[in-house]
Amino acid sequence: MSPFMLGILILFISALLALALRREHEAASRVGAFGAMLGCAVATIPVLRAMAGAEIPSLILPWSMPCGSLIFRIDLLSALFLLPILLVSALGALYGLAYLRPYADRKPVGSLGRCWFWYNLLVAGMLLVCVSHNALMFLVAWELMSLASFFLVAFDDEKTEVRDSAWTYFIATHLGTAFIIALFLTMGVAAGSFDFADFHKATLGPGVMGVLFLFAVIGFGTKAGFMPFHVWLPEAHPVAPSHVSAVMSGVMIKTGIYGLLRMLMLMGHPPAWWGWTLIGIGLVSGVLGVLFALAQHDLKRLLAYHSVENIGIIAMGSGLGMLGISIGSPLLTTLGFAGALLHVINHALFKSLLFFGAGAVQHGAGTREMDHLGGLLKRLPLTGLFFLIGAVAISGLPPLNGFVSEFLIYLGAFHSGATLHGTAALSGVAVITGLALIGGLAAACFTKVFGTVFLGAPRTEHAAHAHECGILMWLPMLTLAALCAAIGLCAPLAANAMAPVVANMTGLAPEQTALAVTYAQWPLTGVVTAAVALLLALCLLALLRRRLLARRSVGATGTWDCGYARPTARMQYTSSSFAQPITDCFRMFLGTRTSLRAPGEPFPQQPGRLSTETPDIFIARFYRPLFSWITRPLSWTLNVQHGRVQLYVLYVALTLVALLIWALGWPQ
Amino acid sequence: MSSWIDGVMVVLILTNLALLGTSRITVCIRIIALQGVVLGTLPMLAGEEVTLRLALLTTATVLLKGVVFPWLLLRAMRKAEIQREVEPYVGYILSVMVGLLSLGGSVWLAQGLPLPGPMAGTLALPVALFMIFVGLFTICSRRKAISQILGYIVVENGMYAFGAVILDEVPTLVELGVLLDVFVAVFVMGVAIYHIRREFDHMDVDQLDTLKG
Secondary structure, eight states: OHHHHHHHHHHHHHHHHHHHTTTSHHHHHHHHHHHHHHHHHHHHHHHHHHHTTOOOOOEEEOOOOSSSOEEEOOOHHHHHHHHHHHHHHHHHHHHHHHHTTTHHHHSOTTHHHHHHHHHHHHHHHHHHHHHBOBHHHHHHHHHHHHHHHHHHHGGGTTSHHHHHHHHHHHHHHHHHHHHHHHHHHHHHHHHTSOBGGGGGGOOOOHHHHHHHHHHHHHHHHHHHTOTTSOTTHHHHHHHSOHHHHHHIIIIITHHHHHHHHHHHHHSOSOOHHHHHHHHHHHHHHHHHHHHHHHTOOBHHHHHHHHHHHHHHHHHHHHHHHHHHHHHTOHHHHHHHHHHHHHHHHHHHHHHHHHHHHHHHHHHHHSOOBGGGOOOHHHHOHHHHHHHHHHHHHHTTOTTSHHHHHHHHHHHHHHHHHHHOOTHHHHHHHHHHHHHHHHHHHHHHHHHHHHHHHHSSOOSSHHHHTOOOOOHHHHHHHHHHHHHHHHHHHTHHHHHHHHHHHHHHHHOOOHHHHHHHHHHHHHHHHHHHHHHHHHHHHHHHHHHHHHHHHTTSOOOOOOSSOSSOSSOOGGGSOOHHHHHHHHHHHTHHHHOOEEEEEOOOSSSOSSOOEEEEEOOOHHIIIIIHHHHHHHHHHHGGGGGTOOOOHHHHHHHHHHHHHHHHHHHHOOOO | OHHHHHHHHHHHHHHHHHHHHOOBHHHHHHHHHHHHHHHHTHHHHHSSSOOHHHHHHHHHHIIIIIIIHHHHHHHHHHHHTOOSBOOBSSOHHHHHHHHHHHHHHHHHHHHTSOOOGGGTTSSHHHHHHHHHHHHHHHHHHBOBHHHHHHHHHHHHHHHHHHHHHHOTTOOHHHHHHHHHHHHHHHHHHHHHHHHHHHHHSOOBGGGGGGGOO
């Protein structure tokens, strides 16, 4: 445990140093980034040992709070979440070093130092969240993480839209935390201690437990991005610096999943409807997440909606797992949770890879508006290649890692559909249908992204003069892409590795979970072998093409040359026109607003215009009316807040006197 | 012993009323200094015998409240070039009336709180309450930020008076800790006043409402 705490100490110290050195951009950035990488590297040692099966002794510190002990522990579940956090945070620091450099001239003095200060605090917060086994310490770490990420989102705070997005995130995350506090208080008071280890002593009725379960889903789901609590993701992720988006989207939202799983395992034997609720939320998040992603024009906003989708997949897996515990099926439990947990790692890898790629595009071309890009594969070959790998992985195609975890969930769902009876069998059908729909739509969405951004001809000057990023930026992408491929190619091993984690988490016997994942071995081996064969065949074909073309000249010519006198790059398919057939199908969910001004007469004087916009349906139809309904009766309280310090003190004084008189009784 | 304590209490009441009726800030600061010196002797009077601990505490309190605070405040005034008027919302005569009323109220309230032990008959509790009320009233009714500091010190003095008389075995560490807190608070507020003055070209607290969101 002590190397882990040393790592956190390094993070804190480097954060303070970066803040102290903020007048020197370069020095502050170096101290911050290298501190983050060193801290992560040191903290990785005990995490790897825990993953390898070693027992890491808990660190119990004395503290004078009357609510349990200050206890830090790395068990397998923590270790599984810590691994991606450490990896992505370290890579993000390396990437951020180069990514933030252009901001040094644009931003006021000191902003880079502050950025690194919050970044390292965010990393430390995430690490502490995953090892705190006391509710109070957990909340402190949780708050550290939330505040640090809030300040990182608000990095470009001179822009109004950035400030608005940051406030949305701030309010959303604190509303979620309120539910978590209510959950912890109820559990802690009932159990008589705020140590997680004692929470199982709480004996509450099934009704109260049900409410607590919903609190956990809302509280942790807000951080994780469950629909309909996801509204902050598409706001906050696009405006944050790209390495921060990668860390937030790749690993920070996973702490919500971690908290949810940790709590669910302490809440006793779950009734079946808990599993159903998670599956339902997963289906809604997954399908609507990918649909909204399809309708976006902003590259990073699109990726943010894909986070919602992938969190949905994780929720579906967890839902199957919970259902498995509820009906006592070790196979369903293991496959569901193994899929969900593996998807946590996988999503961390490919989502941060994609955000790094999007950052490189923004860095190189100066915009993340997809319809202003195009043809970037020629100017940014490395970024394009890595982005393609990430895109294939997130679409869940073999032989990359996204496929493996989704396959485990599929397998669990097939099992429940084929062998269970009654309503439980329906869960399998629902999950299979949902996953299939999500997979198809995700593949369509990333075809759109890759086609619009990297293929074709540049649509604007920005795209035409884009430049490739430096080694500091592509090295993290290379690492992540290699890991995506490695997990995909070692799929049977990756599935096996989840078995002890699930056993540790659910309390099943390790033999049972190990047996359950063996069901996945043969199909996975087969798929991987076939995929490798296919890849080899593709390589051979590429070699053959090269041989055949070796002695001929290859020229480039205009794509849209069929009789047009003046073809322009803007005639290419845009991102919205590519997605239109699908978005039209789902118009009732999306509510896309189209404004069209068609060119009129045969020789139009005015150019025509078409723009589409897909605002988030939950903000427009649910949150905005809700909040205005709450604000209206409360607005009179603004009269109390008038800014006069003297009167504020008067309130305090009058309250004190009233309390004094009340407490003493009316003296005779 | 208790007659001495009551004597000190009377001095405290008089200084408070004088504070409410004074228009000049420098005079207010001097009154507070006098109050601090008198207050500093309280633990000595309340204790059974004179120990080293008591002597040290008395010295520290008298030095801080009687010398250091007034010096800090006068310095802050000089640096911020503050006008010498207190600028009250509530007039001086009316302020003194309110003071007298709150004195009556404190005595009345204190009847509901009978003190145990030898201090039962003293004025300590009503005076402590009275000082807290006067301090809060000063904060509410004066416009300048420096008056808020004065009010804060009076509130703190009230609590100190109560503690010094009632709890004769408060750990030294706690007392020193409280003293240090107050010192830091006064110091910080002195600096803050200077900065408010520099940024806004005045130090009227009522104009800080332009900062509210």
